[in-house]
Amino acid sequence: MSQALVSQFDVGLFDLDGVCYLGAEAVPFAPEAISEAVTMGLKQAYVTNNASRSPAVVAAQLESLGIPAPADSVVNSAQVGSQMLAEHVASGSKILVLGAQALRDEVTARGLVVVDSADDNPAAVIQGFYPDANWTDLSEAALAIRAGALYVCTNLDATIPRERGLMVGNGSLARAIANSTGVEPLSAGKPEPEIFQIAAKLLNANRPFAIGDNLDTDIQGAVSANVPVLHVLTGLASARDICVAPIHQRPTYLADDLRCLLEPYPDTVVDGETIRVGNASARWTGEDFEVNGEQLTSSPVTLGLNSYRALAQAAWDAADSGVDSETLASALPNLTVSRDHGE
Numbered sequence: 001m002s003q004a005l006v007s008q009f010d011v012g013l014f015d016l017d018g019v020c021y022l023g024a025e026a027v028p029f030a031p032e033a034i035s036e037a038v039t040m041g042l043k044q045a046y047v048t049n050n051a052s053r054s055p056a057v058v059a060a061q062l063e064s065l066g067i068p069a070p071a072d073s074v075v076n077s078a079q080v081g082s083q084m085l086a087e088h089v090a091s092g093s094k095i096l097v098l099g100a101q102a103l104r105d106e107v108t109a110r111g112l113v114v115v116d117s118a119d120d121n122p123a124a125v126i127q128g129f130y131p132d133a134n135w136t137d138l139s140e141a142a143l144a145i146r147a148g149a150l151y152v153c154t155n156l157d158a159t160i161p162r163e164r165g166l167m168v169g170n171g172s173l174a175r176a177i178a179n180s181t182g183v184e185p186l187s188a189g190k191p192e193p194e195i196f197q198i199a200a201k202l203l204n205a206n207r208p209f210a211i212g213d214n215l216d217t218d219i220q221g222a223v224s225a226n227v228p229v230l231h232v233l234t235g236l237a238s239a240r241d242i243c244v245a246p247i248h249q250r251p252t253y254l255a256d257d258l259r260c261l262l263e264p265y266p267d268t269v270v271d272g273e274t275i276r277v278g279n280a281s282a283r284w285t286g287e288d289f290e291v292n293g294e295q296l297t298s299s300p301v302t303l304g305l306n307s308y309r310a311l312a313q314a315a316w317d318a319a320d321s322g323v324d325s326e327t328l329a330s331a332l333p334n335l336t337v338s339r340d341h342g343e
């Protein structure tokens with residue numbers, strides 16, 4: 001196969017932090033690779049749990065980094081949560097909103113009516129991150145949920161990063177309501193599958209794929225939504241994390257960075273006990289891993305891209321055949337992946 005990976009798909013659902021940018025800087029190769037993928041016909045969407053910045057603000061930031069981002073390309077969990085409401089309750093239903101004005105606007109935009117009291121008999125409660133939330137707001141929501149209102153959260157993140165450190169996130173505030181009512185919320189954020197399914201639907205995608213850096217949000221969410229997912233090593237999860245990932249957090253495609261979008265993706269071939277990717281090979285011997293015929297040593301190792309892909313598949317197959325995770329973990333050194341390192 002010689003076609004670029006990206007040509008197999010019509011919509012890319014990109015994560016932001018660790019994929020497009022890191023803090024104030026673009027991730028290396030992200031602006032060029034996404035621009036080229038868009039030129040080749042991919043529709044791009046940026047999918048984020050963070051609903052505290054509006055899509056227009058996020059789009060402007062991406063554009064300032066050279067990443068093409070029309071205003072409607074950013075999909076946040078406020079939009080997804082509102083869409084979930086619209087799919088669960090009748091048009092014109094009353095919704096008790098705990099959240100910022102942006103969330104209230106999203107709810108209104110979907111033909112629903114925002115109310116502020118449980119006495120209005122809302123059909124649903126939606127809760128988004130909202131620094132001004134207080135006991136009265138939480139209790140109003142609890143009353144509505146006890147009376148039968150559907151309970152939806154934009155995300156269940158336990159923490160929210162702020163300049164002074166990790167503060168109390170939406171998921172932690174939701175625990176107060178869940179604890180008080182005994183009702184667990186539906187979530188519109190990663191790793192729940194809905195954010196991927198609804199983002200794909202909002203973009204009329206036929207063949208969507210996701211791109212992420214974080215195993216327990218991006219990869220797990222895409223896997224559970226049945227959306228193929230490319231992992232890049234420019235953010236949180238390392239190559240070693242990928243090799244030891246449980247089955248529900250394993251990416252479909254392994255990349256070093258977004259340049260892989262524009263390159264053909266090699267087939268993974270099982271050859272007896274050996275996994276072959278391109279000219280690279282890897283094997284679990286029963287005691288340790290061999291990569292390209294050489295035993296992996298315990299010191300940090302640098303691997304080429306296809307060697308990393310072969311090793312990850314060999315490690316997943318060993319885990320699936322019953323080798324215990326501690327044995328595998330102790331056989332895997334810290335890995336650096338470099339495309340300048342041959343296969």
Ligand SMILES: [Mg+2]
Nearest residue numbers: 015017018213
């Ligand atoms: Mg990320």
